[in-house]
Amino acid sequence: MSKGEKQSKEEYLTEKRFADGVKCPHCNGSHIQRNGKARGYxxxxxxxxxxxxxxxxxx
Ligand SMILES: [Zn+2]
Structure with missing residues (x-):
């Protein structure tokens, strides 16, 4: 399995979670956008x- 495939799976899981409803922990808002990655997350x-x-x- 290539590194790219693993990353794609991670992206998929993130997208799935996003689809389930990522909400802002600060204001509980749902107007969220992706903002790159930090420390692998x-x-x-x-x-x-x-x-x-x-x-x-x-x-
Ligand atoms: Zn917020």
């Missing part, structure tokens, strides 16, 4: 409040 940004948070922090 997908980062999101709350468009409403401008807060960033990692996907792992959300349920």
């Amino acid at each position: 997908q980062q999101y940004i709350c468009v409403t409040a401008g807060n960033t948070f990692p996907s792992r922090q959300t349920r």
Whole structure:
């Protein structure tokens, strides 16, 4: 399995979680956009409040 495939799977899982409803842990808003990665985790940004948070922090 290539590194690319593993990354794609991770992306898929993140997308699935996103589809399930990622919400901002700060204001519970659902207007979220992807904001790159940090320490291997997908980062999101709350468009409403401008807060960033990692996907792992959300349920
Ligand atoms: Zn927010």
